[in-house]
Structures are given as C-alpha cells and as structure tokens.
Amino acid sequence: MRRKRKIRLKKLISLIIAALILTLTVSAEEAGADQPFIAQSMELLLLITALSLAPSIIIMMTSFTRISIVLSFVRNGLGLQQTPPNQVLIGLALFLTLFIMSPVISQVNNDAVKPYTQGEITQEQAFSSAMKPIRKFMLKQTNRQEMKLFLKLSNQETVEEYDDIPNEALIPAFILSELKKAFIMGFMILIPFLIIDMIVASTLMSMGMIMVPPVMISLPFKLILFVVVDGWNLVVKTLVTSFT
Numbered sequence: 001m002r003r004k005r006k007i008r009l010k011k012l013i014s015l016i017i018a019a020l021i022l023t024l025t026v027s028a029e030e031a032g033a034d035q036p037f038i039a040q041s042m043e044l045l046l047l048i049t050a051l052s053l054a055p056s057i058i059i060m061m062t063s064f065t066r067i068s069i070v071l072s073f074v075r076n077g078l079g080l081q082q083t084p085p086n087q088v089l090i091g092l093a094l095f096l097t098l099f100i101m102s103p104v105i106s107q108v109n110n111d112a113v114k115p116y117t118q119g120e121i122t123q124e125q126a127f128s129s130a131m132k133p134i135r136k137f138m139l140k141q142t143n144r145q146e147m148k149l150f151l152k153l154s155n156q157e158t159v160e161e162y163d164d165i166p167n168e169a170l171i172p173a174f175i176l177s178e179l180k181k182a183f184i185m186g187f188m189i190l191i192p193f194l195i196i197d198m199i200v201a202s203t204l205m206s207m208g209m210i211m212v213p214p215v216m217i218s219l220p221f222k223l224i225l226f227v228v229v230d231g232w233n234l235v236v237k238t239l240v241t242s243f244t
Contacts, residue, residue, distance in 0.1 A: 060175055061134055063100045063141075066182040067239050068093040073186030074235055077193040078226060079219050096236065100243050107133040131167070138174040139165070141243065146173040146180075185238065196222050 058064060071089045075081075098105075112130035115121045121129070139162055150169040200218040225231075 061138065061171060062097050063243055064093055064097040065175065065178040067096050069179070069182035070185050070189070070235065070239055073189050077190045078222050079215050096239060100240060104133045104137050135170060138170055141177060142170065142174045143177040143180065146176040149173065181242070189235070192225065193222050196225065
C-alpha cells in the first residue's frame with residue numbers, strides 16, 4: 001500500500017510539474033514574446049526567494065544576533081525560565097535592531113530602493129548600492145581575528161582594500177564576532193547574579209538548611225538588585241552604545 005501511495009504521489013507531482021511547464025509555454029506563446037515572459041517569471045521567483053530569506057538576512061547581517069543573545073543571558077541570570085516570554089524578548093530585540101540600524105536603512109532606501117523604483121538604476125546597481133552601507137556596518141563590528149580566519153579559508157589573505165573583501169567571507173566573520181561579543185557581555189552580566197547565588201548557598205549551608213533550594217531564596221534578591229540598579233535601562237544602554 002505504501003509503495004502504491006508513493007507511486008501515485010510521484011505521478012501527481014509529475015503531472016503538476018508538467019501542467020506548470022505547459023501553462024508557462026502556452027502563456028509565453030500567447031504573449032508573443034518568450035524572453036520577456038520568462039524574465040518576468042524569473043524576477044518573480046527571485047522576489048519570492050528573497051522574501052523567504054529575509055528573516056535570515058535580518059538576523060545574520062544586523063545587530064539582532066548580539067541583542068537577542070544578551071537578553072537571553074539576562075533572563076537566565078535572573079533565574080527566570082519564561083519571564084519575560086520569548087515573544088517579548090524577540091520583540092524588544094527587533095525594535096532595538098530597528099533603532100540601531102535606522103541610519104543604515106535610511107541610506108539603503110535613499111541610495112538603492114528609491115532610485116530602483118523610479119527606474120534610474122538597474123537591479124545590479126541597486127544591489128551594489130544597498131550592500132555598501134550594510135558592508136560598512138558589518139566591517140565596523142567585525143573583529144580582525146575572525147576576518148583573517150575567513151580570508152585565510154577563502155585563500156584571500158592579501159586584501160589591499162576593504163572593498164576587496166568578499167561577502168561570503170565578511171558575513172560569517174561578522175556573525176562570529178557578534179557571537180563572541182554577545183558571550184563576553186553575557187559573562188559580565190552573569191557575574192553579579194552568580195555572586196548572589198554563592199552567598200545564598202553558603203548561608204543556607206551554614207544554617208543547616210540543606211533541603212531548601214538556593215534558587216528559591218536568591219531569586220527575590222536578584223530581582224530587587226536588578227530593579228534597584230535599573231537593570232533593563234543599563235542593559236539596553238550598553239547594547240546600543242556597543243554599536244557606536
């Protein structure tokens with residue numbers, strides 16, 4: 001039965017593909033211009049692909065990675081599993097990313113999007129103009145060690161100018177740099193929470209209260225400390241200023 005179902009499914013997929021090809025061929029013939037029709041179809045396909053890759057581009061080529069990781073460290077340091085919820089942290093990370101990347105977005109809009117929609121430049125020129133401010137942002141935030149690593153792996157150790165650095169080496173170097181900086185900031189955030197946990201645990205041990213979970217006692221103290229020092233304000237301020 002399973003084999004019959006697989007055979008039927010393959011036949012159905014083949015029929016659908018054949019029908020699509022036939023439809024495209026007939027439409028192109030009716031239009032009387034094969035090349036423009038095919039070009040429009042390819043443009044539509046590329047547009048759909050770009051939209052599907054947009055979340056990955058936002059995550060990997062902006063400040064979103066560092067912000068989301070640091071906010072996760074804050075929640076774990078407080079000892080809270082579901083507070084704030086993931087939706088709140090992701091939403092805060094997205095709006096902080098929009099705030100930090102607003103100059104880059106404005107430059108991309110002025111140099112690439114508007115001229116392309118007005119028909120002043122081609123797609124290749126729009127893509128090149130859009131990548132310039134994004135590359136400038138990534139180059140500013142990328143560590144030399146990670147950059148040298150990927151240039152060495154791509155057999156391009158000798159680069160005279162920044163414009164000669166390929167995107168396939170710049171983007172992973174930028175991501176690794178963001179991960180490294182996020183973990184360093186997370187380590188600095190976890191230190192005061194760790195000190196509170198150690199004090200509470202040693203106090204409970206000295207009092208003979210072995211069965212009492214230290215987390216239950218340390219959680220209110222960590223929350224009070226975080227509120228008194230205005231923790232969210234400090235974290236957000238540190239994140240924003242780390243990109244300047």
